[in-house]
Amino acid sequence: MAVFTSVTLDEVNAWLEKNYRVGTASELKGISSGIENSNFFLTTQMGGTQREFVLTLFERLSKEQLPYYLELMEHLSKKGIKVPAPLRNNAHQIVGDLNGKPATIVTKLSGKSFLNPSVRHCELVGDALAKMHLAGLDFQLSQANLRSIDWWKSTVPLVIPHLNSAQDQLIQSELVAQINFFNSAEYQSLPSGPSHCDLFRDNVLFDNVSGQDELGGFFDFYFAGNDKWLFDLAVTINDWCIDLATGEIDQARYAGMIEKYQAVRSFEPAEINSWNMMLRAAALRFWVSRLWDYHLPREAKMLTPHDPTHFERILISRREVSSYLPNNSAKHATK
Numbered sequence: 001m002a003v004f005t006s007v008t009l010d011e012v013n014a015w016l017e018k019n020y021r022v023g024t025a026s027e028l029k030g031i032s033s034g035i036e037n038s039n040f041f042l043t044t045q046m047g048g049t050q051r052e053f054v055l056t057l058f059e060r061l062s063k064e065q066l067p068y069y070l071e072l073m074e075h076l077s078k079k080g081i082k083v084p085a086p087l088r089n090n091a092h093q094i095v096g097d098l099n100g101k102p103a104t105i106v107t108k109l110s111g112k113s114f115l116n117p118s119v120r121h122c123e124l125v126g127d128a129l130a131k132m133h134l135a136g137l138d139f140q141l142s143q144a145n146l147r148s149i150d151w152w153k154s155t156v157p158l159v160i161p162h163l164n165s166a167q168d169q170l171i172q173s174e175l176v177a178q179i180n181f182f183n184s185a186e187y188q189s190l191p192s193g194p195s196h197c198d199l200f201r202d203n204v205l206f207d208n209v210s211g212q213d214e215l216g217g218f219f220d221f222y223f224a225g226n227d228k229w230l231f232d233l234a235v236t237i238n239d240w241c242i243d244l245a246t247g248e249i250d251q252a253r254y255a256g257m258i259e260k261y262q263a264v265r266s267f268e269p270a271e272i273n274s275w276n277m278m279l280r281a282a283a284l285r286f287w288v289s290r291l292w293d294y295h296l297p298r299e300a301k302m303l304t305p306h307d308p309t310h311f312e313r314i315l316i317s318r319r320e321v322s323s324y325l326p327n328n329s330a331k332h333a334t335k
């Protein structure tokens with residue numbers, strides 16, 4: 001995360017004293033990774049106990065949109081899914097205000113990210129993602145994925161002036177294909193529910209337990225929304241189970257993630273048929289957002305935009321190669 005809004009230790013202490021019972025802040029460290037919000041590692045001292053949190057100031061999401069994300073994290077965490085738990089303030093509110101921005105404190109997960117994941121890491125993520133989908137079924141709030149097709153339709157025209165003619169043609173033809181896909185009866189029938197929608201390698205931590213990596217947790221729910229579960233899985237596969245240089249699927253990691261996901265929740269026939277288009281949708285989603293962040297950047301300290309051409313390559317690869325979603329009972333070609 002970049003730091004768009006600065007906060008001092010004194011400002012945090014005044015805010016904590018007024019609103020929370022977590023003791024006194026002894027350390028506040030701006031976090032440089034991430035691109036959406038202003039994040040800080042926050043250490044507090046209370047009665048001789050040191051506690052660690054993450055303080056987030058939201059830069060784009062409004063106070064009205066935030067309860068969905070934060071209450072979803074609270075809901076999942078209460079159900080035993082490893083995600084940060086937001087702290088409610090003294091007025092029992094899940095979000096407050098700090099330095100003119102909506103702000104919240106969540107528990108800090110332990111562990112580290114693996115940017116070159118193994119088959120085991122992918123298996124752990126597949127298992128936990130399916131469990132997270134099922135745990136979200138009885139979550140009462142509903143909010144659409146704000147970075148879905150309506151956002152692609154409004155953002156593609158803004159980035160087109162920055163593209164060469166081959167890219168322009170590719171993005172427009174994929175958008176049309178996705179509009180048709182989203183309008184199909186089969187798409188409409190796909191199972192859905194609260195979804196993370198950005199479960200990249202840098203949004204998952206692993207802990208080493210007795211010499212073996214175990215899931216530390218999923219975080220960064222601020223692109224979450226009610227969406228097709230298959231989209232969530234496709235976003236995750238497109239980041240975790242690929243050869244990073246070419247964007248092509250790595251079969252061992254792919255099979256590991258799918259198998260463990262499916263051990264928890266079996267795919268429906270419509271999901272098997274929709275898989276290739278969903279992988280393409282997931283690639284288009286991040287090509288568009290990376291182009292937008294790259295060509296229309298915001299002012300921020302410590303902001304490093306991601307490379308858009310990576311998702312252009314992934315999209316080209318998914319359009320050229322038909323992918324299969326293995327199922328215990330049936331295997332269908334998707335193209």
Ligand SMILES: Nc1ncnc2c1ncn2[C@@H]1O[C@H](COP(=O)(O)OP(=O)(O)O)[C@@H](O)[C@H]1O
Nearest residue numbers: 001031033034035036037054084107108109220
């Ligand atoms: N709850 C958490 N526990 C541990 N680390 C976290 C937590 N939330 C954020 N981080 C750290 O902060 C970094 C940036 O957070 P992220 O949510 O990705 O930012 P952004 O909101 O900009 O996407 C992460 O890479 C991670 O190192």
Ligand SMILES: N[C@@H](CCOP(=O)(O)O)C(=O)O
Nearest residue numbers: 034035036198200220286306
């Ligand atoms: N995962 C997205 C960017 C979203 O940023 P994050 O830091 O909030 O995960 C990408 O890689 O394009």
